[in-house]
Amino acid sequence: MTSRDPGTPRRRDAGRPRGASVVAAILTAVRAELAETGLEGLSVDRVARRAEVNKTSVYRRWPTKEALVAAAMDGLRTDFAASPDTGSLRGDLHALATPIADLLSRPEGTALARAAISSGAASDIASLAAHRMSEQVSPVFAIAERARDRGEWRDDADPHQVIFTLVGAILHRVLLEHADPTGPWLDSLVELVHRGAAAN
Amino acid sequence: MTSRDPGTPRRRDAGRPRGASVVAAILTAVRAELAETGLEGLSVDRVARRAEVNKTSVYRRWPTKEALVAAAMDGLRTDFAASPDTGSLRGDLHALATPIADLLSRPEGTALARAAISSGAASDIASLAAHRMSEQVSPVFAIAERARDRGEWRDDADPHQVIFTLVGAILHRVLLEHADPTGPWLDSLVELVHRGAAAN
DNA sequence: CCTCCATTGCAACTAGTTGTTGCAATAATA
C-alpha cells in the first residue's frame, strides 16, 4: 500500500507507447476521405471509423480538423529539391515539373492541393503549405542560377515568376480543367515556359 | 360568404411580390461572409443575420449552401469577352489579363475563386464555374485567331494552354503567394507568356 | 513474471451547423 515517493520524477518512457500504426491509419484515412468528400465534407467521425479507431484517439493527437488535414498533407510531401542538373534549362524545367504534375495527378494530391488553396491565409493548412513551399524554394531556384551561368537565362526574367507560372498552369489544369497534367500536355507547357524564360 | 369559383384559375401575379432587395442583401452578405470566413466557415445563419433577413427566407430561394454560394458567384461575374482588339498580341493579352487580375485582387474575388477551386468537380459551384468559363472561352480565343491572322502566333502554341497558363499564374499569385497580381508584376507576366506564344 | 502507467475505447455531453415545417403577420396588386 506504500505510495510512490513523490520526490522521484516519473520515468519518461514508461507506460504503453503510442501506436505508430494508429497514426498511419488515421492519416491514410484522412487522405482517402479528403479525396472522396473534399475538405468541406470531411468528418472526423468518418475518418475515425475508416481508420478503425475511436474519434477520441484522433482528437488526442490533433486538436482540430485543420491540424489533422495539415498533418496528412505533411505526410504526403515530396522532395522537389532533388531535381537534378540535366545540363540544360529545358531539361531542368522538365525535371522539376514532372514530379509536381505526377503528385497533382493523383487523387490524393489533387485533394490536398484543393485543401491547401481553399483554406484562408491564416489557417494551419495554409501556413504549413507556405512553410513547405519556402523549404523547397531555394534549391528549386538553383535551376535559374545554373541557367544564368550557362547564359541560357533571359536577363529580365524573374525566376520566381517563371517557376510559379509553371506551377500555376499545372494547378489550373488539374483543379479547374479537371484534366491530366502529364504527358504531351506537360511537354508542351515546358516548351512554352522555356521560351518565356530563355535568352535569345 | 361566397367562395371563389374553383373552376377559375388563380391569377398568376397576385399577392406580395418577392423583394428584389432581399435577394441583393443576401448575396452581398454571402460575399462579405465568404471573404471573412471562407467557404468552410460560412454559416447560412450568419449570412441571414448580416442581411437582416430570416434564415427561412434564404432557404426558400436557394435549397443548399452550395447553391447560395453559386448564386453569389454568378452575381459577381465579369464579362471578359469584351476584351478589345488592341492591334497586337501583346496588347490583347494585357487587355485580357487586366480585368481578371483586378477581379481576383479584390477580397470578394479572391474568396470566390477559392470557393470555386475548393469544391469538387461534382458540386453546384464547380459546375457553375465551368459553365461560365465555357461561355467566355470562345470570344477569348479570338485573341489567338487575330494573332494568327497577323502572323504573330506561333504555329505550335496551343491557345488554350497559353490563356490558361496566364490565368493559372494569376491564380497562383493570389491564392498561394497571397500577393497582388496587378501592376508591374502583371506586365512582366504578360511579357513572359507573350514570348511563349509569339512567333519568331 | 508483474507492476506501472500511458494509451486506447467507450459513452455521454455541449454547442453550433444545415435544412425543414407550421403558423401568424405583412404588404403589394388587382
Next chain:
DNA sequence: TATTATTGCAACAACTAGTTGCAATGGAGG
C-alpha cells in the same frame, strides 16, 4: 378592399466539432 404570395418566427431533427470521465488494455522496465 380582398386576395394571395411573401416574410418572420419558433420549434424541430439530424449531423458535426470538440470535450470529458472512466474503464480496459498492453508495452516496457524491474
